Each structure stands twice: as C-alpha cells, then as structure tokens.
Amino acid sequence: MIIGRGRLFCQPRRFYSNADLKTPLIQALRERGLLTQVTDEKVVAAAETPTKVYLGADPSAESLHLGNLVPLTVLLHFYLRGHTAMPLVGGATGMVGDPSGRMTEREAMENAKRERNVGKIHAQMTKFLETGAKIAQKYGYSKPGSVEPVNNYSWWKDVSMLGFLSTYGRHIRVSQMLGRESVRQRLKSEAGLGFNEFTYQILQAFDFYHLYKHHQCTIQIGGNDQWGNITAGTDLISRLIPDGSAFGVTVPLLTTPSGEKFGKSAGNAVFIDGKLTKPFHMYQYLVNSPDSVVESYLKLFTLIPLDEIAEITKKHMQAPEDRVAQHRLASELTDMIHGEGSAANAQFVTAIMFENARATSAEILTAFGSQGLLNELPADEVIGKHWKNILALLTGKSKSETGRLVKQGGVYVGLDRRPLKSQFVESSDIEDGLLLIRIGKTEYYAVKLI
The missing domain is CATH 3.40.50.620 (HUPs)
Structure with a gap:
C-alpha cells in the first residue's frame, strides 16, 4: 500500500x-x-x-x-x-x-x-x-x-x-x-x-x-x-x-568508498530481511550514499536503462545537494527488495520525520507499521507513567539518560511536536490511540496504545 x-x-x-x-x-x-x-x-x-x-x-x-x-x-x-x-x-x-x-x-x-x-x-x-x-x-x-x-x-x-x-x-x-x-x-x-x-x-x-x-x-x-x-x-x-x-x-565484490568489503563479518551489513534492517533504514542508508558511488550503484542494483541513468547522473551533478540520484537509487532498490510501495512508504515516513509533513494518525499508523517502526504498548503501562521510563523502554537508553533528555526539553510529542507539559505521560498526549514522540531532530517513535 x-x-x-x-x-x-x-x-x-x-x-x-x-x-x-x-x-x-x-x-x-x-x-x-x-x-x-x-x-x-x-x-x-x-x-x-x-x-x-x-x-x-x-x-x-x-x-x-x-x-x-x-x-x-x-x-x-x-x-x-x-x-x-x-x-x-x-x-x-x-x-x-x-x-x-x-x-x-x-x-x-x-x-x-x-x-x-x-x-x-x-x-x-x-x-x-x-x-x-x-x-x-x-x-x-x-x-x-x-x-x-x-x-x-x-x-x-x-x-x-x-x-x-x-x-x-x-x-x-x-x-x-x-x-x-x-x-x-x-x-x-x-x-x-x-x-x-x-x-x-x-x-x-x-x-x-x-x-x-x-x-x-x-x-x-x-x-x-x-x-x-x-x-x-x-x-x-x-x-x-x-x-x-x-x-x-x-x-565485482561490493566495497565501501574506502575499499572495505561489505558483509556481516565486516560488521557493516545492510540486511535484506526487513526485520533485521527495516525498509526505512535501508532507504535512508541508500539516500546517504556518497556521490562517488551513486552512479555505479544505479548500474549495479537497478534495472533503470543506462541512457536514463546518464540523465539522472547529469541532473544530479547540476545540483548534488538535491540528491536526485540517491533518492532514485533508494526508491528502486527498496521496492525491489521489499516490494512495490515500500519506498513510497519510507519516503512518507521520512517526510513526517524530517520535513514537517502533515498526516493523520491513521496514515502514520499505516506508514510506520509498514516499515516495522511501530511500537505497541498497553495503554495502562503508558498513561500516567514517567516519561523517562517510557523513553528508556523505546530507546534502550538508561533511565538517567532519558531523564536528562526530559529535563533539558529535548522531547516533543504529538503531530505538532509539542514540548512535554509534565514529566508524566498525559491522556492529552495521545491522539487517536497514537503516541508520537520526537527526541531531538532525528529520533522518532510511534507507539500504538492497545
């Protein structure tokens, strides 16, 4: 979807x-x-x-x-x-x-x-x-x-x-x-x-x-x-x-720009199993491919005709900051690995996280769920509980570390990214059964209350 x-x-x-x-x-x-x-x-x-x-x-x-x-x-x-x-x-x-x-x-x-x-x-x-x-x-x-x-x-x-x-x-x-x-x-x-x-x-x-x-x-x-x-x-x-x-x-063996071999034994593997490497994380990895390798990756990994790859590369060189080639690579390969529509959903999640795109709770539930990014927690284990405990559960960080994040005002909640009103999760933080959390500028968590 x-x-x-x-x-x-x-x-x-x-x-x-x-x-x-x-x-x-x-x-x-x-x-x-x-x-x-x-x-x-x-x-x-x-x-x-x-x-x-x-x-x-x-x-x-x-x-x-x-x-x-x-x-x-x-x-x-x-x-x-x-x-x-x-x-x-x-x-x-x-x-x-x-x-x-x-x-x-x-x-x-x-x-x-x-x-x-x-x-x-x-x-x-x-x-x-x-x-x-x-x-x-x-x-x-x-x-x-x-x-x-x-x-x-x-x-x-x-x-x-x-x-x-x-x-x-x-x-x-x-x-x-x-x-x-x-x-x-x-x-x-x-x-x-x-x-x-x-x-x-x-x-x-x-x-x-x-x-x-x-x-x-x-x-x-x-x-x-x-x-x-x-x-x-x-x-x-x-x-x-x-x-x-x-x-x-x-x-050819795939190597990093520094010449390091890709693979699980090398410690830099990007797995094609969606449970080990989420489609969203694969998409982000490919979007962040260096300019030096993106043209070769388009040739190696996609079915895009060579003449079109040449056009994409030319357009990319005119405005590298737009990462046109990287986005096309990520779109094509994510769909080839995880099925058509996976890249679009990864792009939608990206837009919500980093581009302030508006979305309904239902759309977010579907998008995050399709990318394996949706957490589910019982409502009585969330509402009224201390934020540092919930954040520690979601992030794997220590409670002292998440407690500092809460005190420093680095945690936001809701579709409109509101600052926390208290140190405890309130019912008003929940929208249509969804708790949406952002930590800093890059960490996002979606929690469906059950």
Missing part, C-alpha cells in the same frame, strides 16, 4: 522502449559493471539461448545482505532474459565453510539453525527475483524464465566418502587446489587452513557437475572471490564430460 493523501512520494510509472534489451546479455552486464571475468568467451553466445543458471549462497546467516545483491542482480538479469534461475543454498556445503575471502575459519553452526537459514535465504532469493520481474515490466521486459530453488544437501546426503573418492578423486588435481588464491592466502595466515575448508572447492565443483549433468545447468555466477571454486567446477565437468560446455562468470 502506498499512502499519503494526494502526495507523490515515488517516481511516476512510465513505460520504456528499452535499448538495453537489444544488447547481448553478457555485453549488457559488462556495460553496467556487473561482470569482471568469464571462464570462456563462448558464454557470450551461450547466454543468448535460454539455459539454466545457478548462484550459490551458504546459510551462514539468516539473511543475505546488500553485498550479496550484486551476484543476485546478475541472476535476475539472466532470469529476465528467459533463463531458468537456480538459487542454490548450501545446506551441505554450509556445514564445511567456504574459505574464500576469509582469513579465519567460520564458527560451527547447529543443524537446526542452519536448516532455518536455508529456508529464509531461499525465500529471500526467490522473492527478489519475483519482485524484480514485476518491476522490470515498466522497463520493457516481458516474460521472464522460471525459478528452481535447490539445496545441495539433497544430493550430498546420499554420497559416501569412499564412493566419492573412488569415482571422482582421480579427476581432481591437488596442485590446482593448492594454487588457488583462497587457499594460498589462508596457508600464509596465522590461522592456517583446515582440511574441511581446503576441500570446499571440491564440493562446489561437484555441485556444478551435478547441476550440469542432472539439471542441464550450464552457467554458474559468483563473486570475484569465487573464481577458484567456479573454475574447479568447469575443470571437473570438462574432465568427466569432455564435450560439455559449462561456463562461469564472476561479479
């Missing part, structure tokens, strides 16, 4: 004659900066005929993050061109842990938690593809391919070590395994490399072989740090099926 009486908080829907669709897919991905390496240039021709394409993710957390969206967006582009997208979650390989891009070993995870994560990540990947396909219609895309989620535990559970080594071991060269960058880096580190992580590349190679042989999947997508694992797969396929044609493509 998009709210705001008569207000327009999102880009008007317009339909395009998209010149990008006439460009061969691999070339189009390169023009957007979405590809860095391919295992064979024959993939350019192969990508013009519908096939099956897979992208793997390990269930090491309950949510994907913004850094994961670069390869997932590449999978979306294949899907929109009629290919079958196969989002793979490593229910089996997640037990081992991928050393790529890491200097330390991952901590072990309980099976029940891993299984929950598998389900959540599958749902996130599938939702992103399906929502992306809906948004793509306004850019001239018509009928996408299909989505076939897979969990590699479904085939690894039936493979024995002796059976695997006797059948496939002779086709795997240890010299190649030792020569791969992820292995060499870990061997140099103080942490070293366990046998479990050393063999991870074999497991991923077999995944590609299994999908190629049994599902006719011919292309694998991965980040730059997956190059060794991907080429291990194409090597294994070429040894076992000499006339086979399997390809790998890698995408």
